[in-house]
Amino acid sequence: xxxxxxxxxxxxxxxxxxxxxxxxxxxxxxxxxxxxxxxxxxxxxxxxxxxxxxxxxxxxxxxxxxxxxxxxxxxxxxxxxxxxxxxxxxxxxxxxxxxxxxxxxxxxxxxxxxxxxxxxxxxxxxxxxxxxxxxxxxxxxxxxxxxxxxxxxxxxxxxxxxxxxxxxxxxxxxxxxxxxxxxxxxxxxxxxxxxxxxxxxxxxxxxxxxxxxxxxxxxxxxxxxxxxxxxxxxxxxxxxxxxxxxxxxxxxxxxxxxxxxxxxxxxxxxxxxxxxxxxxxxxxxxxxxxxxxxxxxxxxxxxxxxxxxxxxxxxxxxxxxxxx
Amino acid sequence: xxxxxxxxxxxxxxxxxxxxxxxxxxxxxxxxxxxxxxxxxxxxxxxxxxxxxxxxxxxxxxxxxxxxxxxxxxxxxxxxxxxxxxxxxxxxxxxxxxxxxxxxxxxxxxxxxxxxxxxxxxxxxxxxxxxx
Numbered sequence: 001x002x003x004x005x006x007x008x009x010x011x012x013x014x015x016x017x018x019x020x021x022x023x024x025x026x027x028x029x030x031x032x033x034x035x036x037x038x039x040x041x042x043x044x045x046x047x048x049x050x051x052x053x054x055x056x057x058x059x060x061x062x063x064x065x066x067x068x069x070x071x072x073x074x075x076x077x078x079x080x081x082x083x084x085x086x087x088x089x090x091x092x093x094x095x096x097x098x099x100x101x102x103x104x105x106x107x108x109x110x111x112x113x114x115x116x117x118x119x120x121x122x123x124x125x126x127x128x129x130x131x132x133x134x135x136x137x138x139x140x141x142x143x144x145x146x147x148x149x150x151x152x153x154x155x156x157x158x159x160x161x162x163x164x165x166x167x168x169x170x171x172x173x174x175x176x177x178x179x180x181x182x183x184x185x186x187x188x189x190x191x192x193x194x195x196x197x198x199x200x201x202x203x204x205x206x207x208x209x210x211x212x213x214x215x216x217x218x219x220x221x222x223x224x225x226x227x228x229x230x231x232x233x234x235x236x237x238x239x240x241x242x243x244x245x246x247x248x249x250x251x252x253x254x255x256x257x258x259x260x261x262x263x264x265x266x267x268x269x270x271x272x273x274x275x276x277x278x279x280x281x282x283x284x285x286x287x288x289x290x291x292x293x294x295x296x297x298x299x300x301x302x303x304x305x306x307x308x309x310x311x312x313x314x315x316x317x318x319x320x321x322x323x324x
Numbered sequence: 325x326x327x328x329x330x331x332x333x334x335x336x337x338x339x340x341x342x343x344x345x346x347x348x349x350x351x352x353x354x355x356x357x358x359x360x361x362x363x364x365x366x367x368x369x370x371x372x373x374x375x376x377x378x379x380x381x382x383x384x385x386x387x388x389x390x391x392x393x394x395x396x397x398x399x400x401x402x403x404x405x406x407x408x409x410x411x412x413x414x415x416x417x418x419x420x421x422x423x424x425x426x427x428x429x430x431x432x433x434x435x436x437x438x439x440x441x442x443x444x445x446x447x448x449x450x451x452x453x454x455x456x
Contacts, residue, residue, distance in 0.1 A: 097393065098394060148440070151425055217409075309368045
């Protein structure tokens, strides 16, 4: 009797819990299926893309153990013409304590091998446009669910728009075919993180000037201005109306000792964006370095007249010029 | 004997020390080297405070320690830290434990596999190759 009394509520609770659990699971799955639909491409993207594409020349390296990071890096680096083996990359990017590789170090390792990593926009259109431009794309996926993640790097190398399928070198499987729907569901769990690794002078098909500047500037910090210069030149050509881009080019030229080239670029920067105080400031400082006092004063006066972060610096430079 | 060695060694040591300190004193600052760097301009564009910048620069020491703790080969640690941008170094220092590490393994129990099998069949996940 006592047994029953004590057992019954427990059994009822267990039954309730089981029902609640099943209900929760069904709800979760319904919610997830609701979210995961085949992603639609913009009309302009559809028109710009070929119906099918496969970057056949991208080599495949099968991953061993947990090393999809180094394997993916080897594939894109080899494709970019860098002769490096997976075994060389493992100690450079793999974290033994985490049994995996983290995103910042994936990008950093690309830099070490003389290529510029550009993180691309997080949507399928951007990814496919990169492939169409001939750039294999490293993607990060969570192949499982957010609660029990299975993080994975793979290299997208092609697609088939008729069948809505993406082709990837992934894990131990070359040219694995994944439907856009399944791929996008797993990719979305990494906030659609993806990057291309390009030699200096080549730019992603779609990139915002600011993001590209960050990428090139970080590369310059590791490999030096001389190596980064072609990237700045290419960026200034692509975004001729961005003052800040010409400013970056001017700095790279200045660091490599090309003083007159630097002055040209700073002048272009202020022509494109007359309100860019920092470009006026560097134009003035560069002219001063070349002994052009009148030109320096003219530029520094412009910089000192513009309110903002650089105004005190510009006033100081102007004052020191007057003292001479 | 000792005296003799000293007589030759001392002037040598003095010259060596002097020569060693010379380049620092004699190296002229290159003309116009005080230009605003691109990174500084980008940081200012983002409205990043100087305090944050200092934080990012100090972060590299943290990352160095963390990489060693994670079992990275000592010979590689310096080069790995050097290849990070300031922002990446700060991100590593603050949240290395939370950053997803691409490894393609599930660290979960058997019960979870049943759920993942269902989601695989629904096309939401991609854990088991045979469901495709």
